Amino acid sequence: MSKVTLENVVRAYEATALVGGAPSRPALDHISLEIHEGECVSVVGPSGCGKSTLLKVIAGLELPNSGHILYDNVDVTHVPPQARGVGMIFQDYALYPAREGQGNLSYYFEVRKKSEEEKQQRLRETAEMMGIGFDLLLSRQVGTLSGGERQRVGIARCIVRDPNVFLMDEPISNLDAKLRERTRVEMKRLLTRFGITTVYVTHDQQEAIFMGDRIVVMRSGRVEQFDSFDALYYTPANLFVASLIGTPPISVLSVEHADTALYVHDGQHWSLPDHLAVGLPAGRLRIGVRPEGWQVALEATPNCLPISVSHIERLYTERAAYVHGQIGGASVNALVPLDFPDAPRVYIQPDWEHVYVFYPDEETPLHLPGVPDLF
Ligand code: ADP
Numbered sequence: 001m002s003k004v005t006l007e008n009v010v011r012a013y014e015a016t017a018l019v020g021g022a023p024s025r026p027a028l029d030h031i032s033l034e035i036h037e038g039e040c041v042s043v044v045g046p047s048g049c050g051k052s053t054l055l056k057v058i059a060g061l062e063l064p065n066s067g068h069i070l071y072d073n074v075d076v077t078h079v080p081p082q083a084r085g086v087g088m089i090f091q092d093y094a095l096y097p098a099r100e101g102q103g104n105l106s107y108y109f110e111v112r113k114k115s116e117e118e119k120q121q122r123l124r125e126t127a128e129m130m131g132i133g134f135d136l137l138l139s140r141q142v143g144t145l146s147g148g149e150r151q152r153v154g155i156a157r158c159i160v161r162d163p164n165v166f167l168m169d170e171p172i173s174n175l176d177a178k179l180r181e182r183t184r185v186e187m188k189r190l191l192t193r194f195g196i197t198t199v200y201v202t203h204d205q206q207e208a209i210f211m212g213d214r215i216v217v218m219r220s221g222r223v224e225q226f227d228s229f230d231a232l233y234y235t236p237a238n239l240f241v242a243s244l245i246g247t248p249p250i251s252v253l254s255v256e257h258a259d260t261a262l263y264v265h266d267g268q269h270w271s272l273p274d275h276l277a278v279g280l281p282a283g284r285l286r287i288g289v290r291p292e293g294w295q296v297a298l299e300a301t302p303n304c305l306p307i308s309v310s311h312i313e314r315l316y317t318e319r320a321a322y323v324h325g326q327i328g329g330a331s332v333n334a335l336v337p338l339d340f341p342d343a344p345r346v347y348i349q350p351d352w353e354h355v356y357v358f359y360p361d362e363e364t365p366l367h368l369p370g371v372p373d374l375f
């Protein structure tokens with residue numbers, strides 16, 4: 001297991017730079033990161049933001065144009081991938097097809113001449129953690145395994161090999177929902193048990209939160225923020241991170257701050273509590289409110305504004321619901337109890353302790369709620 005450090009890594013594909021003559025942003029644009037030994041870091045961001053390129057550069061499959069990659073403070077920038085001791089799993093990972101599952105796992109030990117005892121011990125532990133029925137998978141020919149089974153054998157194989165770094169690129173996105181959930185629990189248990197340093201790319205936010213001790217948010221080849229889920233959620237570095245993290249997303253409203261109130265549209269306004277009336281600059285602003293940061297009433301209520309409801313999304317397993325609606329052209333998503341009645345119109349105001357405030361033309365926040373003291 002290694003600590004992994006990226007120092008100012010740039011990776012530009014010439015092909016993209018030449019499109020239309022104008023040079024575009026590099027796939028990786030001065031990335032600096034430090035991934036602790038034994039930590040699992042998730043990487044999220046829109047398609048094309050450089051997640052796969054980041055993994056390839058860490059693995060040595062792509063060479064950076066500039067910058068350095070270090071494993072345990074040793075520069076491996078020019079060390080070939082097979083000498084780095086990385087385990088890699090991709091969305092459609094190919095196993096050695098001629099071998100049965102067991103052979104896939106033990107191949108590494110045969111090549112590296114590990115002791116039979118060591119091999120069996122680690123195999124046993126891995127198979128145990130992969131859960132009931134995994135032994136059976138191991139004895140079958142790869143060709144007879146389903147996609148999901150292959151992927152689980154592939155993951156186990158990587159873990160048995162004791163890699164310095166484990167790199168996974170959307171490893172379970174092809175599996176159905178149930179198997180995805182089960183496989184991610186198995187993976188998390190194995191990674192924690194063996195303390196393997198892991199970089200885990202996914203477009204699924206729930207998966208990123210579940211797998212990652214910390215999360216990297218990328219956009220256009222840059223790291224926007226690298227922190228715990230709570231920090232990304234409550235203290236986002238900018239509006240991009242605030243909007244990406246959280247489902248349904250934060251509602252963002254354009255407002256005008258005047259006379260200790262926030263005007264939303266048509267003269268409709270919320271009166272501000274004193275600390276915000278004094279603390280916020282006058283003029284145009286944007287406020288962000290998370291679904292759980294709204295107070296919602298069925299009847300007209302003091303200091304609440306009406307919103308037109310488009311639909312109510314009921315989450316029966318969570319015993320909760322989301323009211324989706326509009327106010328002044330902006331979307332609002334508000335959390336309510338499961339039994340909240342259907343209504344074409346409801347009345348809302350932000351819970352003022354939980355608002356995020358931005359300037360109209362700047363992404364950096366002006367005011368953040370901070371991480372709540374829940375426990
Ligand atoms: P992600 O995995 O986040 O979807 P990628 O790392 O695959 O993003 O791609 C980042 C950027 O680099 C994209 O603009 C993509 O088009 C470009 N890119 C990736 N691989 C290549 C390649 N082999 N040749 C040219 N451009 C590439």
Ligand code: MG
Nearest residue numbers: 051052053169
């Ligand atoms: Mg990708």
